[in-house]
Amino acid sequence: MKALDDQQVSRYEIEKTWNPDVNLQIQLNDLVVDTIGSLQSLAFEAKQERIIYTDKNTNLILLTHQYVGLDADDENIQRFREINNIKNEELFTIKKGRKIKYYA
Numbered sequence: 001m002k003a004l005d006d007q008q009v010s011r012y013e014i015e016k017t018w019n020p021d022v023n024l025q026i027q028l029n030d031l032v033v034d035t036i037g038s039l040q041s042l043a044f045e046a047k048q049e050r051i052i053y054t055d056k057n058t059n060l061i062l063l064t065h066q067y068v069g070l071d072a073d074d075e076n077i078q079r080f081r082e083i084n085n086i087k088n089e090e091l092f093t094i095k096k097g098r099k100i101k102y103y104a
Contacts, residue, residue: 047103
């Protein structure tokens with residue numbers, strides 16, 4: 001705001017007259033406040049990728065339950081399976097030492 005105030009000139013200097021537009025300043029302020037709010041929302045909702053290696057033989061359902069949580073319509077199981085590229089032959093037996101990714 002101080003920079004805008006410094007740019008103003010006296011009303012009596014007709015050739016150099018400049019005054020900031022109040023509506024433009026309000027719109028700019030609204031834009032900045034909305035942008036900061038959106039960035040904070042993204043930051044607080046962001047998840048970090050975590051990687052573990054299984055320490056024993058396990059299966060997809062147990063891993064999903066442990067690291068993501070199960071839901072009624074199995075979306076978490078499907079998403080967990082896609083993230084980790086788990087094929088049909090690994091559904092029931094995931095070997096010890098396999099790399100597993102999840103987001104928390």
